[in-house]
Amino acid sequence: MIQSLSPKARTAGLAGILALAMTGLGFAAVPLYDLFCRVTGFGGTTQRYDAAAAAAEPEILSQTISVRFDANVSPRLPWTFYPEHPTDTVSIGARDMAIFIAENNSAAPVVGTASFNVTPTQAGKYFTKIQCFCFTEQRLEPGQQVRMPVLFFVDPAIVDDPDARDVQEITLSYTFHPVDEGKKAS
Template structure:
């Protein structure tokens, strides 16, 4: 067995601890996604596919107001803005909205949008068939893009939910993980 002095042993332990902490932090994102998918917590919404869309029944007697919010994580030099602040929708009908994103620096950047819905119960009833959040977005230096979200509020949304907020926060993504859209 190799004998290591006290200072070297401490350095080895601290280095090992740092590597383990980095690995744990890196694994948190996929673990968080799985947790949210299983529990429905934190406003993560499900996808609805076109085969299901044809079976939708529109509730023309009711309206739900959707407010659109946009945020950028502090280390991403982008601007993000919903092209409209809110929209009144009939549950059971598909709608489409756009967000405009712009890269503010002279460097290609990959970003990933994370959606959130409040109140939390509403996340179970907001179904997206198309969303820029399904893929990483690549913006060239100074590039501006229009990003689309196609969604439906399920007709079974509780009657006491008269409005909800759909919020997106963009985070910088690793280039190796990009799925160009």
């Protein structure tokens, strides 16, 4: 049937199919890139703890690593945001908790959401967050101050990775951004 079409019609049909395929790839690019980053730790993307998938708690090593906490706020968000303690030394494999403080400095309720990353980037796939304020939007009332915990651990597999085993300090960095108006807090 395709051979009975004129060359111009075949070319137009193939161009249409190609355009549809490229559109589909465009919509799939963001979720596929996100999946790639979560699997590989690319760009400092941390792992998210899945209790159902975890066979056992990680082994706690005698080795420690320094974790530095960095907090930033978009200029469009009227918040103050900072870690309660800027650094912590943790045993590799042990669960630990960091507290971040956020305060709404405006006279109106504001909803924010945090983006995050880990540096050095090769440590991202070994830094696992169990619970984090960054998993949901945060709504702060006027003048409200909140303490927001992050439960995490550094996977013991980091010591076996030739690219990451010499890492002495990991930086967990957050940036809070305003949520578009019209969206509701979770």
